[in-house]
Amino acid sequence: xxxxxxxxxxxxxxxxxxxxxxxxxxxxxxxxxxxxxxxxxxxxxxxxxxxxxxxxxxxxxxxxxxxxxxxxxxxxxxxxxxxxxxxxxxxxxxxxxxxxxxxxxxxxxxxxxxxxxxxxxxxxxxxxxxxxxxxxxxxxxxxxxxxxxxxxxxxxxxxxxxxxxxxxxxxxxxxxxxxxxxxxxxxxxxxxxxxxxxxxxxxxxxxxxxxxxxxxxxxxxxxxxxxxxxxxxxxxxxxxxxxxxxxxxxxxxxxxxxxxxxxxxxxxxxxxxxxxxxxxxxxxxxxxxxxxxxxxxxxxxxxxxxxxxxxxxxxxxxxxxxxxxxxxxxxxxxxxxxxxx
Amino acid sequence: xxxxxxxxxxxxxxxxxxxxxxxxxxxxxxxxxxxxxxxxxxxxxxxxxxxxxxxxxxxxxxxxxxxxxxxxxxxxxxxxxxxxxxxxxxxxxxxxxxxxxxxxxxxxxxxxxxxxxxxxxxxxxxxxxxxxxxxxxxxxxxxxxxxxxxxxxxxxxxxxxxxxxxxxxxxxxxxxxxxxxxxxxxxxxxxxxxxxxxxxxxxxxxxxxxxxxxxxxxxxxxxxxxxxxxxxxxxxxxxxxxxxxxxxxxxxxxxxxxxxxxxxxxxxxxxxxxxxxxxxxxxxxxxxxxxxxxxxxxxxxxxxxxxxxxxxxxxxxxxxxxxxxxxxxxxxxxxxxxxxx
DNA sequence: GATTAGCACTCATGATCGTTGAGTGCTAAC
DNA sequence: GTTAGCACTCAACGATCATGAGTGCTAATC
Numbered sequence: 001x002x003x004x005x006x007x008x009x010x011x012x013x014x015x016x017x018x019x020x021x022x023x024x025x026x027x028x029x030x031x032x033x034x035x036x037x038x039x040x041x042x043x044x045x046x047x048x049x050x051x052x053x054x055x056x057x058x059x060x061x062x063x064x065x066x067x068x069x070x071x072x073x074x075x076x077x078x079x080x081x082x083x084x085x086x087x088x089x090x091x092x093x094x095x096x097x098x099x100x101x102x103x104x105x106x107x108x109x110x111x112x113x114x115x116x117x118x119x120x121x122x123x124x125x126x127x128x129x130x131x132x133x134x135x136x137x138x139x140x141x142x143x144x145x146x147x148x149x150x151x152x153x154x155x156x157x158x159x160x161x162x163x164x165x166x167x168x169x170x171x172x173x174x175x176x177x178x179x180x181x182x183x184x185x186x187x188x189x190x191x192x193x194x195x196x197x198x199x200x201x202x203x204x205x206x207x208x209x210x211x212x213x214x215x216x217x218x219x220x221x222x223x224x225x226x227x228x229x230x231x232x233x234x235x236x237x238x239x240x241x242x243x244x245x246x247x248x249x250x251x252x253x254x255x256x257x258x259x260x261x262x263x264x265x266x267x268x269x270x271x272x273x274x275x276x277x278x279x280x281x282x283x284x285x286x287x288x289x290x291x292x293x294x295x296x297x298x299x300x301x302x303x304x305x306x307x308x309x310x311x312x313x314x315x316x317x318x319x320x321x322x323x324x325x326x327x328x329x330x331x332x333x334x335x336x337x338x339x340x341x
Numbered sequence: 342x343x344x345x346x347x348x349x350x351x352x353x354x355x356x357x358x359x360x361x362x363x364x365x366x367x368x369x370x371x372x373x374x375x376x377x378x379x380x381x382x383x384x385x386x387x388x389x390x391x392x393x394x395x396x397x398x399x400x401x402x403x404x405x406x407x408x409x410x411x412x413x414x415x416x417x418x419x420x421x422x423x424x425x426x427x428x429x430x431x432x433x434x435x436x437x438x439x440x441x442x443x444x445x446x447x448x449x450x451x452x453x454x455x456x457x458x459x460x461x462x463x464x465x466x467x468x469x470x471x472x473x474x475x476x477x478x479x480x481x482x483x484x485x486x487x488x489x490x491x492x493x494x495x496x497x498x499x500x501x502x503x504x505x506x507x508x509x510x511x512x513x514x515x516x517x518x519x520x521x522x523x524x525x526x527x528x529x530x531x532x533x534x535x536x537x538x539x540x541x542x543x544x545x546x547x548x549x550x551x552x553x554x555x556x557x558x559x560x561x562x563x564x565x566x567x568x569x570x571x572x573x574x575x576x577x578x579x580x581x582x583x584x585x586x587x588x589x590x591x592x593x594x595x596x597x598x599x600x601x602x603x604x605x606x607x608x609x610x611x612x613x614x615x616x617x618x619x620x621x622x623x624x625x626x627x628x629x630x631x632x633x634x635x636x637x638x639x640x641x642x643x644x645x646x647x648x649x650x651x652x653x654x655x656x657x658x659x660x661x662x663x664x665x666x667x668x669x670x671x672x673x674x675x676x677x678x679x680x681x682x
Numbered sequence: 683g684a685t686t687a688g689c690a691c692t693c694a695t696g697a698t699c700g701t702t703g704a705g706t707g708c709t710a711a712c
Numbered sequence: 713g714t715t716a717g718c719a720c721t722c723a724a725c726g727a728t729c730a731t732g733a734g735t736g737c738t739a740a741t742c
Contacts, residue, residue, distance in 0.1 A: 025704065040714075059721085142495070152491075152501075158501035235600075237597050251581065259577060259578055339484075378685080384736075399694090400693060401693065402735060403733080404734065
């Protein structure tokens with residue numbers, strides 16, 4: 001149980017440290033206009049807060065900085081959400097503007113804008129395979145033995161792949177296969193596609209084609225890429241402007257995670273709906289122990305359409321970021337409804 | 342005119358500096374087993390080489406490092422091309438392997454492998470609009486008022502975009518437009534598409550549809566994306582392992598260029614065929630004054646199919662990199678021929 | 683005339699050491 | 713419970729100095 005004054009002090013220390021990136025001393029807090037206690041009083045409370053694990057001291061004669069637990073308390077109990085600035089609203093308006101008729105474009109554009117407005121890194125995930133289904137499958141011949149397979153999802157996302165026809169399978173065969181796939185698979189969610197492929201489709205296919213397995217593997221491969229959500233990244237280098245990341249080696253680890261999509265996806269595992277904040281080690285990824293990730297899900301009638309994440313130092317402007325994400329996720333939901341309803 | 346000994350000394354300094362990243366002194370050269378001159382002699386030559394602008398001295402009592410002009414001379418006259426190592430060949434083999442039947446996949450995979458083998462950053466450009474043509478155009482309805490436009494290039498590259506139908510234009514109209522486009526545009530190189538669109542297509546279109554201009558702009562927009570070559574980047578963070586880039590601010594500038602595709606493309610302007618080396622300021626881009634870029638074009642019967650670039654510090658292992666690119670561009674050309682001939 | 687040994691000189695690097703000042707914890711007074 | 717006072721701590725900074733790698737020059741040697 002924290003006293004009112006302790007809460008105020010913790011809040012002040014977090015705010016100050018977020019601004020300055022330097023340990024905060026008792027004197028500088030007592031000087032604030034809204035504070036009427038002497039440094040000594042504040043020191044006592046600071047010692048208590050440190051005992052509770054909410055503050056840390058880099059060394060004996062330095063001020064205090066928030067611990068991860070301290071940030072957590074701040075985010076859960078003390079934070080004041082930042083409104084979105086007038087000028088920022090204007091830029092975001094563009095996303096739902098009349099001319100924007102391209103979901104993927106809007107989403108990736110959102111990533112860019114958010115990273116610019118916050119000066120952090122933004123990571124945006126497209127819809128996952130649980131909530132997208134196959135809309136259309138098509139084969140376009142390129143040469144006599146190659147063709148482009150095109151997979152369209154109900155979100156308008158398109159994935160493609162060049163395939164080489166197996167020996168003994170003609171382009172005509174493939175055309176028939178394509179139309180069979182459209183019959184059987186249209187409307188099927190992607191996570192079920194594999195099952196349907198190996199039951200219903202396999203059955204019919206085996207009746208008039210021999211090299212069944214080979215073709216099925218080929219098709220499965222082609223459809224698999226759709227299963228993984230698309231990732232849009234923006235402002236990856238913003239982390240370099242933060243004073244606590246002046247050290248190249250620290251930064252390397254973080255940028256490496258950003259560069260490898262699978263490791264990046266790991267960060268987004270087991271997120272619940274709405275806005276979520278993960279501070280430092282809470283992320284469970286060694287390399288970004290010193291970063292926080294704020295995520296917001298975009299949903300329309302129960303469907304997860306995507307996730308927006310903002311990655312910055314633990315010393316992140318949580319209030320501003322959460323406010324922005326809250327606003328943005330609403331905007332994107334509206335856009336989605338306009339496009340696909 | 343450099344004497345034989347001066348050439349040998351320059352070569353030794355470049356080699357040593359590439360390895361160690363530290364200024365090279367006269368003594369360390371004279372110690373090499375293949376050198377039989379005293380440090381004093383070497384010092385005299387070093388002074389001459391410095392006068393010629395081929396070497397530089399960080400400060401009076403330090404050894405010499407190559408200047409940009411020095412690297413240039415080295416690359417043009419002294420370099421010994423590195424063969425490709427057995428184990429590296431094995432990894433590259435995978436690219437042309439039977440199972441690899443996907444040009445874009447191979448190209449992006451090549452980028453990854455090269456960046457790993459060299460520890461530099463690799464940048465791979467897909468075919469540009471001068472050498473690709475439209476293979477197929479298709480519209481797939483998503484909802485009543487939206488559709489996915491899919492553009493397939495003769496390389497197998499696919500670009501897509503969700504469009505909202507203009508008022509008063511039915512899905513049937515669009516279907517007719519799509520079939521008209523396929524008639525008129527199939528086989529047309531992308532750089533000519535815009536012209537054809539506004540002459541031949543516009544003519545016929547206006548005869549049975551009113552809102553002609555709006556639709557044309559929409560189509561032009563859709564096709565435009567294909568005009569810009571795709572960029573694959575890999576190993577962007579490798580630059581962080583170089584000792585001369587321990588400074589975060591230096592690195593930020595470089596990574597920023599890599600993050601923004603248009604600025605990245607600027608680097609590839611006006612490249613001639615074959616392998617080309619651009620050292621430091623020769624790149625003409627402020628932020629990467631301290632980097633070198635080695636590029637190789639991939640061509641098949643006169644068509645530019647792509648470009649592979651390797652970006653590293655000016656202190657780059659030119660011999661190894663050039664050898665690797667030479668090998669790789671041959672491999673990719675073979676792959677292309679197998680896939681599309 | 684080219685090469686080399688010898689030597690004085692330069693200068694970045696790194697260690698040592700005292701100074702400074704921000705900040706703390708404790709005690710005693712308010 | 714709050715605060716003034718004070719001794720104490722310690723990172724950061726700057727000054728000073730030793731070290732040594734490397735140079736340029738001169739004079740001797742091949």
